[in-house]
Every structure is written in C-alpha cells, then in structure tokens.
Amino acid sequence: MKTASYFTAIIALSLAFLTGSADAHSKKEATEPADGAVLETSPPTIAMRFDMPMRVTLISLTDQDGAAHDVTRTDNIQPVSEFSAAPPALPVGQYKVEWRGLADDGHPMQGTFSFEIAN
Ligand SMILES: [Cu+2]
Structure with a gap:
C-alpha cells in the first residue's frame, strides 16, 4: 500500500532526526579552537575531529577583514579522523575557519567554525 509505506517512511525519518542516526556523519564535528571560543593568544593548532576518515580538500582561515592566513597542514x-594544521601567529581579531572534504563513504562535506583572539 502506497499510503502506508509513505507514513512508514515519514516515521522512520522523524525517528532518525530525533536520534540523529540518519546520517553517518555527526552534524557537529569537534573543533579546536571550539566554535565561538575567545582566546587570549594565537592558537597553536587548528583542528577538526571527524566521525569517519575525511580527506580535507580545502581549509581556509580568514580574519574579520576577509584576509586569508595560510595554515600549514601535515595530512x-x-x-584522517583528526585533521590538524598550524596557523601562523595571529594578531587579536576574529577568525573563521572553513573546510571542505570528502568522507570515506564518498559524501562531500563542509563546515565552518569561528573563534576570536582578544586582549
Ligand atoms: Cu556519508
């Protein structure tokens, strides 16, 4: 029956959203610095932890003026399950990290997080 399977699909989808198990990928990767962190000094590391190996194809670090700061990656x-890169010594300011990647299952993924360096 078409209607029944439709409702079954809806219920399955709702449950999946509730439990968060629909997607093999977690919506929020752990990052370093943590998203929204306010730091007193330039962070030694920019890092993301993934729930499955990720080939990070692009990583960018930009400041509040949109200027890019090159990071040194070692992957x-x-x-990698844990991506990390070393930023240059950063002055006080607001920073945004953007990344794109290809998960082990072939899904393209992307994310952003921000942090601030304050006096
Ligand atoms: Cu996937």
Whole structure:
C-alpha cells in the first residue's frame, strides 16, 4: 500500500532526526579552537575531529577583514579522523575557519567554525 509505506517512511525519518542516526556523519564535528571560543593568544593548532576518515580538500582561515592566513597542514591530503594544521601567529581579531572534504563513504562535506583572539 502506497499510503502506508509513505507514513512508514515519514516515521522512520522523524525517528532518525530525533536520534540523529540518519546520517553517518555527526552534524557537529569537534573543533579546536571550539566554535565561538575567545582566546587570549594565537592558537597553536587548528583542528577538526571527524566521525569517519575525511580527506580535507580545502581549509581556509580568514580574519574579520576577509584576509586569508595560510595554515600549514601535515595530512598530505590523505583521509584522517583528526585533521590538524598550524596557523601562523595571529594578531587579536576574529577568525573563521572553513573546510571542505570528502568522507570515506564518498559524501562531500563542509563546515565552518569561528573563534576570536582578544586582549
Ligand atoms: Cu556519508
């Protein structure tokens, strides 16, 4: 029956949203610095932890003026569960990290997080 399967699908989808198990990927990756963090000094590391190996294809660090700051990555663009890169010494300001990647299951993923360095 078409109607029944439709409702079954709706219920399955609702449950999946409630439990968060629909997607193999967590919606919020753990990051370093944490999203919204206010730091007193330039962070030694920019890092993201993934729930499955991720080939990070792009990482960018920009400040409040939109200026890009190059980070030094060590992953050789290989799939990693924990990506980390070293930023240069950053002055006081607001920063945004944007990344794109390809998950082990072939899904393209992306994310952003922000932090601030204050006096
Ligand atoms: Cu996936």
